[in-house]
Amino acid sequence: MSSLTLPSIAVILCSSRQPRVCPQIGAFVTEIIENRIPSISTHPHPKLHLIDLAAWNLPLFDEPGIPSQVSSHSEYSQPHTRAWSLEIQKYSAFIFILPQYNWGYPAVIKNAIDYLYHEWHGKPAMIVSYGGHGGVKAAGQLRQVLQGVRMNVAETMPALSFPSKQTLLQATKGEELPLLGEEGIWDSEREVVCKAFEELLTLVSQK
Ligand SMILES: Cc1cc2nc3c(=O)[nH]c(=O)nc-3n(C[C@H](O)[C@H](O)[C@H](O)COP(=O)(O)O)c2cc1C
Numbered sequence: 001m002s003s004l005t006l007p008s009i010a011v012i013l014c015s016s017r018q019p020r021v022c023p024q025i026g027a028f029v030t031e032i033i034e035n036r037i038p039s040i041s042t043h044p045h046p047k048l049h050l051i052d053l054a055a056w057n058l059p060l061f062d063e064p065g066i067p068s069q070v071s072s073h074s075e076y077s078q079p080h081t082r083a084w085s086l087e088i089q090k091y092s093a094f095i096f097i098l099p100q101y102n103w104g105y106p107a108v109i110k111n112a113i114d115y116l117y118h119e120w121h122g123k124p125a126m127i128v129s130y131g132g133h134g135g136v137k138a139a140g141q142l143r144q145v146l147q148g149v150r151m152n153v154a155e156t157m158p159a160l161s162f163p164s165k166q167t168l169l170q171a172t173k174g175e176e177l178p179l180l181g182e183e184g185i186w187d188s189e190r191e192v193v194c195k196a197f198e199e200l201l202t203l204v205s206q207k
Contacts, residue, residue, distance in 0.1 A: 007046045007204045010091040014098045014109040016054035019174025021130075025160065026050065026097045028179040028186065029128050032193045043201035048095075051087065053108045058084060060111060067117040081115050088119040093204050094151075095126045095197075098142055100135030105142045113145060120149040124203035126196050127157045132168050134159025154199035158192045 011030055015022035030048050063081055070076060073085035098105055113120065125146050129135030139157045146153050162168040163185050171177060178184055 006044055007092040007201070008049065008090060009046050009093045009095065009200070009204075010049045010051045010088075011095045011097060012051045012109070012112075013053055014096055014106055016057070016106070016108045018054070019172075020054075020099075021171035021174055021177065022097055022099060023052070024177055024179060025128070025130055028184075029095065029097060029158075029193055031180060032190050033197050036194045036197070043198070043205065046201070046204075049091065053112055056084065056087075056112070058108075058112055058115065061114050063115065067115060070117070073119075084112070084115055085119050088116055091123070092207070093124040093126070093200055094120075095128065095200070096142060096146075098127055098129045098135060098138055100129060100131035100138035103137045105138040109142065110145065113149060117149055120146070120151050122207065123151055124154065124200050124207070125151045126154045126200040128160065128193065128196070129157065130160040130162070130171075132162055132165075134161040152203045154196050154203060156192060156196040156199055158189055158196050160186050160189055 011026050013022045013026050030050075033048060034045075058080055062078060064077055073082050073089070076082050076085060096109065098109065127139045127142055127146075129139035131138065136157075136159045139159060143153050143157070162171060167177065167185065179186060
């Protein structure tokens with residue numbers, strides 16, 4: 001497959017707080033994927049692109065219509081919706097880097113999803129959650145919503161647990177966590193991230 005036909009995959013940072021740990025976790029997941037052993041994969045190496053919802057800073061959903069009834073981005077009434085639509089149209093799959101807030105997922109990602117419909121429809125998704133217990137409740141809820149916009153969600157959902165209360169508090173303050181290099185706190189999770197990513201690539205190849 002030539003590089004021109006490689007799937008374009010976006011990594012979506014689903015926290016918009018300042019400070020926050022989400023960019024570090026996005027970088028950790030990206031590093032795992034980019035350094036995975038290509039020989040164990042039957043898929044070509046795709047390029048990953050970052051989407052930071054904090055940078056997009058979308059207002060609370062303010063379209064007059066239902067996005068599922070819109071057939072072209074030009075039909076959206078708001079310029080930010082048209083720009084968001086064009087951004088999401090660029091990618092063939094998505095990796096959601098997802099914190100858990102109060103047993104759910106952050107409002108910023110639900111808002112970003114609700115703006116669109118056809119732009120998500122039929123595309124594969126992978127969820128990597130994190131939290132005191134791995135953020136599994138947030139991941140399960142997001143999975144349902146992604147299925148609602150008819151995305152194909154990879155079965156495996158890596159759930160990264162902060163190893164201690166102290167680490168959780170450091171993460172909350174956006175302090176640097178020992179993630180990369182030797183003795184990273186989630187070294188044992190690298191394999192499950194690769195597994196989920198392989199599933200994502202299989203879903204992309206089945207499209
Ligand atoms: C509003 C809020 C609610 C939270 N609720 C949970 C929770 O339900 N479970 C959990 O494990 N951690 C919870 N935490 C702790 C987060 O896991 C931790 O703050 C993490 O750093 C959040 O990700 P972020 O820094 O990328 O926003 C919560 C944090 C915030 C700010």
